[in-house]
Amino acid sequence: DAMVIQNPRYQVTQFGKPVTLSCSQTLNHNVMYWYQQKSSQAPKLLFHYYDKDFNNEADTPDNFQSRRPNTSFCFLDIRSPGLGDAAMYLCATRSRLGNQPQHFGDGTRLSIL
């Protein structure tokens, strides 16, 4: 089935050690998103791509970077993770057509030691 796949499901890293989270999609959607979700909160948008056009949210820390080398793949890089970055990271995609929902992966749970 077409889907959004996030790897790994669980990631543990050390304080300050760079980490990369991965997302791939088989939907061929133009738009890809990265969200951060902390316990009992709504997802918070970090940034999104329309094709290769990168759109950063104003309050996304510089510590968070992203790459989209092609339509299918998108990466979230956290350059120097702090304890406050422990969260679930969700990737989502959307068609460019109007009035369409977003399709989410199952997320990567990031823990910081």
Add this chain to the structure above:
Amino acid sequence: SQQGEEDPQALSIQEGENATMNCSYKTSINNLQWYRQNSGRGLVHLILIRSNEREKHSGRLRVTLDTSKKSSSLLITASRAADTASYFCATVNSGGSNYKLTFGKGTLLTVNP
């Protein structure tokens, strides 16, 4: 930023009962969407309702939209234990990016067997 507010924040019912969750928002919208999130998983799209629509059904789900009151409701009929999840409303706001969702804080629904 979040503009949606779900009500109630938590709801506990018995299997077979109906569950109603409400969502209010502040700005004009293009559409409103409801998502479900099981614990530790990604969000799953349930229903999208456009601003010119008043009601939509999908299986046991019924969504209403009142743009004059800037509110929406999600009704789950004949609930099942498997319906236990967090439910989020999210809006695509008029005048903003068609590709960004503004999420509410969510309702945690518990259906007791």
